[in-house]
Amino acid sequence: MKKRKKLLVGNWKMNPETLDEARHIASVIRRGMKKVSNVNVIICPPFPFLAVLRPKDKNVFLGAQDVFWERAGSYTGEVGLPMLDDVGARSVIIGHSERRAQGETDEMINKKVKVALVGGMGVILCIGEKERDANGHFLATIKQQLVSALLKVDKKNASNLIVAYEPIWAIGKSDREAMKGDSIHEMNIYIKKILSEIFGQDIGRAIPVLYGGSVTPANAEDIVKNGRVDGLLVGRQSLKPAEFIDIAKIIGNI
Ligand code: PGA
Secondary structure (H helix, E strand, C coil): CCCCCEEEEEECCCCCCCHHHHHHHHHHHHHHHCCCCCEEEEEECCHHHHHHHCCCCCCEEEEECCCCCCCCCCCCCCCCHHHHHHCCEEEEEECCHHHHCCCCCHHHHHHHHHHHHHCCCEEEEEECCCCCCCCCHHHHHHHHHHHHHCCCCCHHHHHHEEEEECCHHHCCCCHHHCCCHHHHHHHHHHHHHHHHHHHCHHHHHHCCEEEECCCCCCCHHHHHHHHCCCEEEECHHHHCHHHHHHHHHHHHCC
């Protein structure tokens, strides 16, 4: 059976400060990716850099970090799906924990997911618990986040959906504090079970699940091999192109 390509998403967050730096990071990643196989990369820079970084490569794609749920209109400060589409973004991160912390609700996330999927855009839906509790309440949190984000999503659009599991307690830490592959595997099974309940088994099982939270070249292999995830969502290391390419090479060999 042909191996499914791994996915490596680089979430630049609100970095870097200048277009020159953004161009530099993107061009080093592009050059590096010419020597990597079995991996597709999606770089997600801040909005102002998107149009300039439009990629022409076969394994490097462009994504945005958010989208508004209306397509256009009087919504000062927001960015609509047709704009992202027009500048070459093929995916969008929705529901990142840092946006949820800014007040984004499940209902807003659901509206964004629907507009993006209906518009044919790839959605990288972020979910993850704040903390782990001995009674397993975090599992209910994960289920609730998935069910509410995917409410009334038509299953015919689910082929453009990717789920990124990012436990908040593991984001922005050292690689030793990231979640270990074996525990990620358990979460992966749980997430696929919920997705199967929502969309039916064939569609639910086929939705790629990524892990995010303090991924580096030191833990990427354990996470992808033992966690059996379809790829990674990387924050800080995606701004260090050499490390980012190392991660791509590591997961491309699994
Ligand atoms: P990190 O961020 O890799 O810097 O921990 C991941 C994320 O928030 O997407």
